[in-house]
Amino acid sequence: xxxxxKRWICSLMLVSMLLLCFAGCGKANSKDTWNIGATGPLTGxxxxxxxxxxxxxxxxxxxxxxxxxLAGHDFKFDMKDDQAQPGPAGQGYDVLYExxxxxxxxxxxxxxxxxxxxxxxxxxxxxxxxxxxxQAVIETGTNxxxxxxxxxxQGTLAAQQIKADGYTKVGCIYDTSDPYSAGIxxxxxxxxxxxxxxxxxxxxxxxxxKDFSSQVEQLKExxxxxxxxxYTEAALVxxxxxxxxxxxxxxxxxxxxxxxxxxxxTDVISNKILYITPFDVNSxxxxxxxxxxxxxxxxxxxxxxxxxxxxxxxxxxxxxxKQADIKDLSLTASQVCELIKGVILQSSFxxxxxxxxxxxxxxxxxxxxxxxxxxxx
Amino acid sequence: xxxxxxxxxxxLGAIYALIALGYTMVYGIAKMLNFAHGDIIMVGAYTVxxxxxxxxxxxxAVIFAIAVCVILGVVIEKVAYKPLRGASPLAVLxxxxxxxxxxxxxxxxxxxxxxxxxxxxxxxxxxxxxxxxxxxxxLITLGVGSVLMIALTLFIKKSKIGRAMIAxxxxxxxxxxxxxxxxxxxxxxFAIGSALAAVASIFYLMQxxxxxxxxxxxPGIKAFTAAVIGGIGSIPGAMIGGVLLGVVEKICLSIxxxxxxxxxxxxxxxxVILMVRPxxxxxxKIREKx
Numbered sequence: 001x002x003x004x005x006k007r008w009i010c011s012l013m014l015v016s017m018l019l020l021c022f023a024g025c026g027k028a029n030s031k032d033t034w035n036i037g038a039t040g041p042l043t044g045x046x047x048x049x050x051x052x053x054x055x056x057x058x059x060x061x062x063x064x065x066x067x068x069x070l071a072g073h074d075f076k077f078d079m080k081d082d083q084a085q086p087g088p089a090g091q092g093y094d095v096l097y098e099x100x101x102x103x104x105x106x107x108x109x110x111x112x113x114x115x116x117x118x119x120x121x122x123x124x125x126x127x128x129x130x131x132x133x134x135q136a137v138i139e140t141g142t143n144x145x146x147x148x149x150x151x152x153x154q155g156t157l158a159a160q161q162i163k164a165d166g167y168t169k170v171g172c173i174y175d176t177s178d179p180y181s182a183g184i185x186x187x188x189x190x191x192x193x194x195x196x197x198x199x200x201x202x203x204x205x206x207x208x209x210k211d212f213s214s215q216v217e218q219l220k221e222x223x224x225x226x227x228x229x230x231y232t233e234a235a236l237v238x239x240x241x242x243x244x245x246x247x248x249x250x251x252x253x254x255x256x257x258x259x260x261x262x263x264x265x266t267d268v269i270s271n272k273i274l275y276i277t278p279f280d281v282n283s284x285x286x287x288x289x290x291x292x293x294x295x296x297x298x299x300x301x302x303x304x305x306x307x308x309x310x311x312x313x314x315x316x317x318x319x320x321x322k323q324a325d326i327k328d329l330s331l332t333a334s335q336v337c338e339l340i341k342g343v344i345l346q347s348s349f350x351x352x353x354x355x356x357x358x359x360x361x362x363x364x365x366x367x368x369x370x371x372x373x374x375x376x377x
Numbered sequence: 378x379x380x381x382x383x384x385x386x387x388x389l390g391a392i393y394a395l396i397a398l399g400y401t402m403v404y405g406i407a408k409m410l411n412f413a414h415g416d417i418i419m420v421g422a423y424t425v426x427x428x429x430x431x432x433x434x435x436x437x438a439v440i441f442a443i444a445v446c447v448i449l450g451v452v453i454e455k456v457a458y459k460p461l462r463g464a465s466p467l468a469v470l471x472x473x474x475x476x477x478x479x480x481x482x483x484x485x486x487x488x489x490x491x492x493x494x495x496x497x498x499x500x501x502x503x504x505x506x507x508x509x510x511x512x513x514x515x516l517i518t519l520g521v522g523s524v525l526m527i528a529l530t531l532f533i534k535k536s537k538i539g540r541a542m543i544a545x546x547x548x549x550x551x552x553x554x555x556x557x558x559x560x561x562x563x564x565x566x567f568a569i570g571s572a573l574a575a576v577a578s579i580f581y582l583m584q585x586x587x588x589x590x591x592x593x594x595x596p597g598i599k600a601f602t603a604a605v606i607g608g609i610g611s612i613p614g615a616m617i618g619g620v621l622l623g624v625v626e627k628i629c630l631s632i633x634x635x636x637x638x639x640x641x642x643x644x645x646x647x648x649v650i651l652m653v654r655p656x657x658x659x660x661x662k663i664r665e666k667x
Contacts, residue, residue: 217510232587245504264494267499
C-alpha cells in the first residue's frame with residue numbers, strides 16, 4: 001500500500017515535469033526577440049575564458065538593445081555552461097536551438113566548438129566563434145566563422161617578425177600536450193625552416209608545467225625565446241629566467257594576455273615580454289577605448305582579449321543582420337545564415353571592431369592585422 | 378649533465394624527500410597510505426599566499442604555514458582516520474582519497490580555480506666559476522632540507538618519543554602493552570609529517586612562485602613514488618628515493634630528447650626497482666607468518 005502511494009506520487013511528479021518541459025517549448029516558439037546562443041566554460045578551470053566572452057557579449061547586447069535592437073525587436077543572449085568539454089557543448093546547442101536560436105557565437109574553446117559546429121552544420125545555423133582558434137573549427141561547415149586568428153597564423157607571424165627583427169640566437173619552448181601550443185609551434189617551425197633560421201626547441205607537457213628552470217637553462221644563450229602557450233606558464237617561464245639570470249626576450253602569442261595578473265609585487269622581471277595580440281587594452285583608438293571604459297564601468301575590471309572577441313562577434317552578427325535588412329522574426333536559422341553570409345562574404349564588406357578591422361572569406365577565416373604589445377609592469 | 382642540473386636536481390630531490398617522509402612515517406606507524414598528504418602542501422602554499430596578502434611578512438607566512446598544516450594534519454587524522462582504525466585498509470585508503478578531493482574542492486571554492494602568484498621574496502643568482510649558475514633559493518632548499526632530515530633521523534633514533542614511534546611501527550599491540558600511548562604517537566606522526574610538508578611547500582614556492590588548488594597532486598604522487606622506491610616505511614629510504622627521483626627528473630628535463638618522457642621515465646624507474654626489489658631499496662623483507 002505504502003509503496004504504491006509512493007509510486008503514484010513519483011509518476012505524478014514525472015508527468016508534471018514532462019508537462020513543464022512542453023510548456024517551456026511552447027513559450028519559445030512565440031518569441032519576440034532575436035536569440036543569439038553560445039556555450040562556454042562558466043565553471044571549472046577554464047572558466048575565466050568563458051566568463052570573459054560572456055561579459056563582452058552581454059555588454060554588446062546591452063548596447064545594441066539600448067540603441068533600439070533590430071527592426072523593433074531586442075536581442076537576447078544566452079550562454080550555456082560547457083566546462084570546456086564537447087559533450088555539454090553539444091547538449092547546450094540542442095537546448096538553445098530548441099529555444100529558438102537564430103545565430104550564434106559558437107563555443108569559447110576549440111574542442112567544444114567542434115562539437116557545437118558539427119550540430120550547427122546540420123541545421124545550417126550561422127556561428128562566429130570569438131576564440132576557438134583550432135583550424136578544424138571553421139572546417140565544420142560553410143556556416144562556421146571565427147573572430148580570432150587561427151593557431152597556425154600566429155606561428156607564421158612570429159617567425160616572420162623574428163626574421164624582420166634580425167634575431168639569430170632563437171629558442172622556443174612549447175607544450176606538447178596542448179593542441180593550441182603544438183599547432184602554433186608546427187607553423188612556427190615550418191616558417192623558420194623556410195626563412196633558414198636555426199633555433200633551439202625545448203618542450204614541456206601538462207604533467208610538468210610548473211618548473212621551467214631546466215628548459216630556460218638550456219636556452220640561456222638565446223636572445224629571444226618564442227613561447228606559444230598560455231600566460232600561467234608564461235609567467236613561470238619569466239620567473240625562471242630571472243632566477244637563472246637568463247635575459248632573452250620572451251615572445252608570445254595571444255595566450256599571453258593576462259600575464260600581468262600572474263606576477264606578484266616581489267617579482268622583478270628584467271626580461272622584455274612581447275606578444276602578438278589583436279587587442280590592446282591600453283589602446284588609444286576611439287572604439288577600443290570606449291569599449292574598455294564601458295566594460296570597466298559594468299564589470300569593474302579590465303577586459304581581456306576574450307571579452308573583446310566576444311564583443312566583436314555579437315556586433316558582427318548584428319551589423320550583418322542589419323545590412324541584410326532582416327526584419328522577420330519567423331525566418332529560420334538556415335535562412336538567416338544565408339542572409340548573413342551574403343553580407344559578410346561580399347568583397348567590399350569589412351567590420352571595424354575593437355580587435356581590429358576584419359574581413360572574412362568563404363573558409364570562415366578572419367583576416368586582420370595583429371599588433372605586437374609589450375608587457376609593462 | 379652539467380653541475381647546475383645536478384644541484385637543481387638535488388634541491389628538487391630534497392623537496393620530494395621532505396614530502397616522502399610524511400608518506401613513509403604515516404605508513405610505518407599508522408599502517409595507512411595518507412593520500413591527502415600531497416594536498417597538505419597545497420594548503421601550506423595557500424596559507425603562505427594569504428598571510429603575505431594580509432600581513433606581507435614572509436617569516437610570519439612560514440610560521441603560519443607550518444602551524445596551519447600541523448593542525449590540519451592532526452585534525453584530519455582525528456576526524457577522518459581515527460574512527461576507521463581497525464577497519465579494512467581499503468576503507469582507509471578510500472577515505473584518504475576523499476579527504477584529498479575535499480581539500481582541493483575547498484581550496485577551489487575559497488580561492489578559485491586559477492593559479493595565483495605568491496609573493497615570497499626572490500633570491501639572487503650566484504655565479505660560481507664559469508659554468509655554475511645557482512640560485513640562492515636552491516642552496517637554501519638543499520641546506521635546510523638536509524638539516525631537517527638529519528634532525529628527524531636523530532630524533533627518531535635518540536629521543537624517547539622517537540623510540541616509541543619505532544616501537545609502534547614494529548608492533549602496535551606490544552607497544553601499547555608496554556605503556557606507549559599509541560593514539561598520541563600517531564597524532565605526533567601526522568603532526569611531524571604535515572610540518573615537513575609545510576616546509577616543502579615553502580621550498581616549492583621559492584622555485585615555482587604560484588599556487589592552484591591542484592598544486593599538491595603531482596608533487597604528492599612523485600613523493601609517494603619516491604617513498605615506494607626507497608622502501609615505504611623506511612625513513613632513510615624516503616630520502617634516497619626523493620633525491621634519486623629529483624635528480625632523474627632534472628636530468629630528463631634538461632635533455633630535449635628525453636624531456637617529453639620525463640614522467641614516464643620516473644615511473645618506469647619505480648617499476649624496475651619494484652621488479653628487482655619488491656620492497657624498495659631499503660625496504661624490509663616481509664616474512665608472512667604461516
